[in-house]
Amino acid sequence: MRAVVKRGVRLAGALCASLLVVACAPYQAQEADPSLPLERSRELVGTPFFPQDRYQCGPASLATVLNAAGASVLPEHIQPLVYLPGNKGSLQAEMLAAASHYGYLAVPVPPDLDSLLQELSAGRPVLVLQNLGVEVLPVWHYAVVIGYDLEQRTFYLRSGRDRRKVYSFRRFLKTWSRAAYWAMVVVEPGDVPVSATATDYLKAASALERQHKPAAALRAYTAATRRWPDQPLLWAAAGNAAYTLERHADAEAAYREALSLQPDAVPIMNNLALALAAQGCTPTALAVLDCAIRQAPANTVLDKTLNEINELNNEAVDCRGFTCILPGADRQP
Amino acid sequence: MMSSLMKRIMVLLVSVSFFSTYSLPAWSGIVTTDQLLQQQLEVLNKSTLAAMLDRDDVRQQLVERGVDPEYAKARIAALSDAQIEELRDSIDTLPAGSGVVGILVVVLLVLIILDIVGVTNIFSFIHSPSK
Numbered sequence: 001m002r003a004v005v006k007r008g009v010r011l012a013g014a015l016c017a018s019l020l021v022v023a024c025a026p027y028q029a030q031e032a033d034p035s036l037p038l039e040r041s042r043e044l045v046g047t048p049f050f051p052q053d054r055y056q057c058g059p060a061s062l063a064t065v066l067n068a069a070g071a072s073v074l075p076e077h078i079q080p081l082v083y084l085p086g087n088k089g090s091l092q093a094e095m096l097a098a099a100s101h102y103g104y105l106a107v108p109v110p111p112d113l114d115s116l117l118q119e120l121s122a123g124r125p126v127l128v129l130q131n132l133g134v135e136v137l138p139v140w141h142y143a144v145v146i147g148y149d150l151e152q153r154t155f156y157l158r159s160g161r162d163r164r165k166v167y168s169f170r171r172f173l174k175t176w177s178r179a180a181y182w183a184m185v186v187v188e189p190g191d192v193p194v195s196a197t198a199t200d201y202l203k204a205a206s207a208l209e210r211q212h213k214p215a216a217a218l219r220a221y222t223a224a225t226r227r228w229p230d231q232p233l234l235w236a237a238a239g240n241a242a243y244t245l246e247r248h249a250d251a252e253a254a255y256r257e258a259l260s261l262q263p264d265a266v267p268i269m270n271n272l273a274l275a276l277a278a279q280g281c282t283p284t285a286l287a288v289l290d291c292a293i294r295q296a297p298a299n300t301v302l303d304k305t306l307n308e309i310n311e312l313n314n315e316a317v318d319c320r321g322f323t324c325i326l327p328g329a330d331r332q333p
Numbered sequence: 334m335m336s337s338l339m340k341r342i343m344v345l346l347v348s349v350s351f352f353s354t355y356s357l358p359a360w361s362g363i364v365t366t367d368q369l370l371q372q373q374l375e376v377l378n379k380s381t382l383a384a385m386l387d388r389d390d391v392r393q394q395l396v397e398r399g400v401d402p403e404y405a406k407a408r409i410a411a412l413s414d415a416q417i418e419e420l421r422d423s424i425d426t427l428p429a430g431s432g433v434v435g436i437l438v439v440v441l442l443v444l445i446i447l448d449i450v451g452v453t454n455i456f457s458f459i460h461s462p463s464k
Contacts (some may be wrong), residue, residue: 009389052432054432055431055432056431057343057430057431058430058431058434070428070456080400080401080404081404081407082408084395084398084399084400084424084429085398085399085400086397086399087398087424087425087429088429088431089428089429089430089431089432090427090429090430090431091420091424091427091429092428092430093412093416093419093420093427094408094411094412095430096416097408097411097412098411099418100411101407124344129428129430131428137442138428140428140429140430140431141406141430141431141432142430160432179428195443202366203370203413203415206366206367206370207411207413209365209366209367210367210409210410210412210413211411212342233369233370236366236369237366237369240363240364240365240366240369241366243363246370267364267368267369268364268369270362270363270364271363271364274362281405301362301364304362305362308362
């Protein structure tokens with residue numbers, strides 16, 4: 001009998017050990033970068049709290065960060081936008097997309113400790129994905145980090161039905177590392193999160209365009225061009241939002257800015273040609289399109305645009321010209 | 334026996350109703366920001382119909398998993414082409430955050446495993462070699 005029990009204990013021990021190995025594998029101890037200008041501690045006590053219902057950590061945590069950004073929404077309103085009954089949970093892509101329904105931006109936070117601390121230090125609560133289980137038996141959970149203390153090495157979260165759940169750095173980082181350090185913040189269009197990258201911000205703002213909220217999208221892209229003035233895609237996106245609002249002169253200016261940074265961007269030339277034609281500057285529009293077609297001769301979209309421009313054929317004064325800069329070619333005198 | 338004219342009208346009616354389900358804006362011709370993000374010229378030539386079929390596929394997958402059909406439409410509309418791609422083939426394997434309540438399942442499974450190897454003796458339906 002004792003031999004059998006011993007064997008059972010050894011087996012269980014081996015099982016637990018193997019689970020531990022799997023659980024420990026992806027986790028790397030992390031320290032905050034000492035050169036970062038961070039508050040030593042910060043707790044966003046004004047962050048709202050929505051105790052979650054069964055399986056509803058997605059809607060509850062989204063409601064938390066949306067309200068913190070200025071919206072007025074309840075988890076039950078968000079639930080039909082993110083909850084997947086068959087899977088009993090909410091997917092990350094839909095968590096990001098939900099904010100756009102309310103005219104807000106959901107911006108991913110770079111997956112590292114410093115970015116999380118930067119956002120909190122700047123006063124913004126961060127929605128995180130955690131794996132409360134292990135790699136082989138994941139238990140996915142969304143919560144909102146509302147504070148930290150660098151001396152105590154603690155994090156403070158609104159989590160589940162806990163208004164203030166205290167985690168040690170070590171334990172929080174374990175659960176967060178198993179979720180690939182996924183995190184997001186929600187901001188008003190026109191605000192740019194401190195840790196955001198240009199590409200992530202652009203993707204986030206384009207969700208507002210998909211929701212047919214071009215005015216909000218334009219505010220977002222304009223703020224982005226102030227923060228990252230050397231990104232052609234941001235200027236092009238601003239141009240697209242302005243074009244959708246029929247502000248063709250503003251669209252033209254934005255597209256020209258984009259092309260000054262990336263002269264061979266054929267899709268942006270396409271859009272500039274349309275913005276010019278809409279203002280009656282047909283000759284310039286055709287010059288732009290000619291430049292584009294020379295670089296992408298067999299393109300059906302450019303052909304369609306050419307047809308549309310030829311049909312418009314308005315006349316206007318006050319049109320700026322356009323200089324075609326072909327890749328590798330010398331500029332014309 | 335349908336005349337070819339009737340066939341053409343049918344195709345037109347079907348495609349019009351299909352397009353109007355998604356309330357396409359009037360064609361403006363600009364390359365959208367989503368398409369710019371993909372940064373591929375081939376995208377400009379990609380069939381709009383193919384992209385819409387992908388979206389319809391994911392919309393159906395949401396409905397199959399209990400999402401209200403009207404909300405499913407709205408949820409799909411909010412997703413980028415890249416996000417649609419990601420969801421289309423992986424909707425059941427991607428993390429779905431549900432919350433702390435799920436942890437009970439883990440505890441249960443661990444107990445079952447311990448029962449199987451004979452360390453514990455909780456469940457009568459598990460017959461381990463030590464019994």
